[in-house]
Amino acid sequence: MSDRIAAASKLAPSASLTVETVLRVRHWNDHLFSFAITRPPSFRFRSGEFVMIGLPGEGRPLLRAYSIASPAYADELEFLSIKVPDGPLTSRLQGIAPGDPLYLGRKPTGTLVADALLPGRRLFLLSTGTGLAPFLSLARDPDIYERFNEIVLVHCVRQVGDLAWREELESQLAGDPLVQDQALLQFHYLPTVTREAFRTEGRIDALIDDGRLFARPLTGPAYFDPASDRIMLCGSMAMIRDLQARLQALGFREGSNAAPGDFVIERAFVG
Template sequence: MTETIAPAAPTKKAGAFFTETVTFVQHWTPELFSFRTTRDPSLRFQSGQFLMVGLEVDGKPLVRAYSVASPAWHDELEFYSIKVQDGPLTSRLQKIKVGDQVLVGRKPTGTLVLDGLKPGKRLYMLGTGTGLAPWLSLARDPEVYDRFDQVIVTHTVRGVGDLNYREMFEHDLAQDEILSEVIGGKLTYYPTVTREPFKTQGRITTLIESGKLFEDLGLPPLDPAVDRLMLCGGPSVLADLKALLEARGYEEGSLAKPGDYVLERAFVET
C-alpha cells in the first residue's frame, strides 16, 4: 500500500528537532515500511549518516536513530523502518499518513561515511534487513563512484518479500537520466535470502567464507590492499562480520583514522 505526495508544509524548528511533514508512505510487508518527509534547507548531512527521528508523545519527543535512505543531495528525507507491534516508537510510527508530522533531529552523525575509509578499488556495502538504508543513500551519491571503480551492495533478508528496493537497484537506477551516467557499470546489487528458496541463499558471512559471493560476482576474494567495506545490520551479524574481516587483516576505520572497513552500531529495533 502506498500513499503519495501531499503539499509540502513549512518546516518548524523546535529545540533539537525539526518538525517535518510526511509526503509519502510505502508499506512493503506487515513488518517493513518506508516514508519520506520534507527537509529543512538548513539540514546538511553526508550520505550514510543517521538522524534521530520520531514523534511527539505526551508532549515529549520519542525518537530513535534512523539511517537516512535518501542521498545527501535530495530535497526530501527518506527512512526505512521495521514495525514492532508493541515497540514504543514503531508501534506508533507505522501508522503515520501523508500530511502527518514527525520529528527529525538537527544533528546528523554516524560512521558509515566515505571519509572513514582509506582509498581503494572496490567498495562492498553489506546490509541486512533495514540495514540497507544507508546504502540507498550512498548508492545514489556521485562521490562514491568518483572514489571506487566497483561498488557492490548486498542485502540479506529472511524472505523474498523483504527484498524491498530491489526494483530500484535492478532497474530504476539504470534508467535514471542523471544517475545512470554517473554510475555507469560500476554498481552491482547482490540480494540473498536465508529462509526461502531464492537464486542466492544464505547469510552473507557464509557466502563470504565459502567464496560463493566472489564466485557469483566474478571477483577475487577480499583483499585489504584494495577492498573496502561498510557494514550495517543487527548486532550479531555485525559482530560476525567484524571478526571475519579482522581475521583477514582488516582494520576498522573512523573519521579520525580512516581504515579498511566501517560499521554502524545504531540500529532501530523498537
C-alpha cells in the same frame, strides 16, 4: 490528521528538532515500511549518516535513530523501518499518513560514510534487513563512483518480500539523475534470502565462504583483500560481530571519521 497520531498536532520545533511533514508512505509487507518527509532547506548530511526521528512522548519527544535512505542531493528525506507491534515509537510510526507531522533532528551524524574509509578499489556494502537504508544513500552518491572502481551492495533478508527497492537496485539504478551511467558499469547488487527459495540463498558469511560474493561480473580476487577492498557493515548485531571479527583476523582495520580505515560499522546501533 488521523486519531492514531492525534497528539502529533502538538509538535513544535526546538533547538534540536524541526517539525516536518510526511510526503508518502510505502508498506512493503506486514512488517516493513518506508516513508519520506520534507527536508528543511538548511539540512545537510553525508551519504550514510543517520538522524533522529520521532513523535511526542510522555513529557518529551520519543525519538529513535534512523539512517537516511535518500541521496544527499534529494529534496526529501526517506527512511526504512520495521513494524514492531509493541514498540514505543514504531507501533505509532507505522500508522503515519501523508500530511502528518514528524520530528526531525537537526544534526545528522554517523560513521558509515566514505570519509571514514581509506582509498580502495572495491567497496562492499554488506547489509541485513533495514540495514539497507544507509547504503541506498551511498549507492546514489556520485562521489562513491569516483572513489571506488566497483560498488557491491549485498542485502540479506529472510523472505523475498523483504527485499525493499529490489527493482530499482536490479536495474542498476537506471533513471537516477546523477549516477545511472556510472552505476551501469560499476554497481553490483546481490540480494540473498535465508528462509525462502530464491536465486541466491544463504547468509552473507556463506556467500563469502563459497565465493558467490565475488562471482562475475565482479572483478578482482575471490576473497577480501585489505590492500584494495573497503567494507561497510549495517544490520543485525550477530552479522556485524561475526564479520567484524572475520575482517580483523584478515588484517582489516576499523575506521572512523577521525582515523579512516579499511572497514566501518555504525556503533550507534550496535553498541
